[in-house]
Amino acid sequence: MECVTKIKDSAEVLMDYGSGALSAARVAEVDRHIEDCEACRQLFAAQRALWLEMDQLAAPEVSGNFDARLYARIAEEDAAPAWRRWTRRLFAPAVPVAIWKPAVSLAATCAVLTVGLMVRTPGASEKVQQQVRADHAVDIEQVADALDDLEMLSPGSAM
Amino acid sequence: MEAVAALERDAELMLRVRAGDTTSFALLLERHRTPVVHFLFRMVQNQAVAEELAQEVFLRVYRSRERYEPTAKFTTWLFRIATHLALNWIRDGKKEKGQESLNEDLIEGVERQVADQQPTVEQEMLYEVKLREVRDAIGMLPAKQRAAVVMHKYEELEYSQIARALSCSESAVKSLLFRAYETLRARLSHMAS
Numbered sequence: 001m002e003c004v005t006k007i008k009d010s011a012e013v014l015m016d017y018g019s020g021a022l023s024a025a026r027v028a029e030v031d032r033h034i035e036d037c038e039a040c041r042q043l044f045a046a047q048r049a050l051w052l053e054m055d056q057l058a059a060p061e062v063s064g065n066f067d068a069r070l071y072a073r074i075a076e077e078d079a080a081p082a083w084r085r086w087t088r089r090l091f092a093p094a095v096p097v098a099i100w101k102p103a104v105s106l107a108a109t110c111a112v113l114t115v116g117l118m119v120r121t122p123g124a125s126e127k128v129q130q131q132v133r134a135d136h137a138v139d140i141e142q143v144a145d146a147l148d149d150l151e152m153l154s155p156g157s158a159m
Numbered sequence: 160m161e162a163v164a165a166l167e168r169d170a171e172l173m174l175r176v177r178a179g180d181t182t183s184f185a186l187l188l189e190r191h192r193t194p195v196v197h198f199l200f201r202m203v204q205n206q207a208v209a210e211e212l213a214q215e216v217f218l219r220v221y222r223s224r225e226r227y228e229p230t231a232k233f234t235t236w237l238f239r240i241a242t243h244l245a246l247n248w249i250r251d252g253k254k255e256k257g258q259e260s261l262n263e264d265l266i267e268g269v270e271r272q273v274a275d276q277q278p279t280v281e282q283e284m285l286y287e288v289k290l291r292e293v294r295d296a297i298g299m300l301p302a303k304q305r306a307a308v309v310m311h312k313y314e315e316l317e318y319s320q321i322a323r324a325l326s327c328s329e330s331a332v333k334s335l336l337f338r339a340y341e342t343l344r345a346r347l348s349h350m351a352s
């Protein structure tokens with residue numbers, strides 16, 4: 001076998017050797033080669049060692065109330081008026097604004113009530129209208145994110 | 160064969176969700192909740208933020224159910240959304256806010272696991288030092304490299320899946336991964352001894 005550092009798919013061979021994804025035949029080839037090549041022996045050993053070291057980064061268990069929180073948000077969305085669901089879908093920020101707080105949903109409920117009040121009251125104050133306009137103000141980046149999301153959310157586009 | 164069966168199962172469930180079956184959504188959530196949260200946790204290194212972003216991932220899946228077509232592997236699609244959210248979160252500099260509490264949950268969790276095995280104080284300290292070093296080394300990688308490494312190492316996604324999640328070519332993914340592992344080998348080489 002030619003020196004692994006010189007072959008075309010050396011990066012893949014190295015990574016697959018480290019992860020254990022390399023076929024037995026190719027592992028045998030690599031093992032034969034590294035018997036005589038000090039540079040490769042060190043490199044492949046380092047990659048294997050790294051792979052094991054990285055196992056240390058365990059992830060904590062998911063919170064027990066994860067599903068309940070999610071379903072509460074889904075219920076909240078499903079209960080919202082259709083136009084609001086539509087604008088949320090289109091202009092949702094690409095990331096949540098903050099860590100979830102009960103205050104957020106309370107504020108959202110208040111906003112919906114405010115809008116409802118404004119729609120039903122012809123002489124709604126200018127202040128409320130400004131508030132609503134502010135709610136709907138979206139910057140360029142947000143629109144770009146939303147369009148990005150639309151593209152991303154069609155599974156076909158991922159192919 | 161197992162991968163094909165899994166693909167069919169997820170797509171089938173998602174098609175049922177599209178038809179209004181909430182039980183199928185619960186099953187999808189059950190199957191993918193932990194990998195998605197863990198992926199996000201390793202990306203943002205903060206449990207609360209990871210769970211918040213994961214909630215957003217599943218909300219988006221739910222919201223887009225009516226438009227779902229089983230043209231791509233469900234997992235790839237899911238990680239594409241999760242990656243997008245994580246990269247945006249990192250890009251928007253929200254990292255600093257969560258950084259203060261970085262991630263003591265993780266350290267505590269591992270300390271508990273270690274404590275269960277009744278190690279010596281020295282062993283416990285060594286674990287913690289190693290854990291922090293690995294976490295910091297991964298956290299210092301550029302965001303896209305970090306995403307590629309986390310999907311490759313911890314979620315065991317194929318190069319083609321990572322490529323789709325990151326919207327780049329397979330060769331670009333291999334190059335990202337190669338550079339990332341090179342950096343990690345250099346940063347963590349002293350730990351091997």
Ligand SMILES: [Zn+2]
Pocket residue numbers: 002003004005033037038039040041
């Ligand atoms: Zn060699």
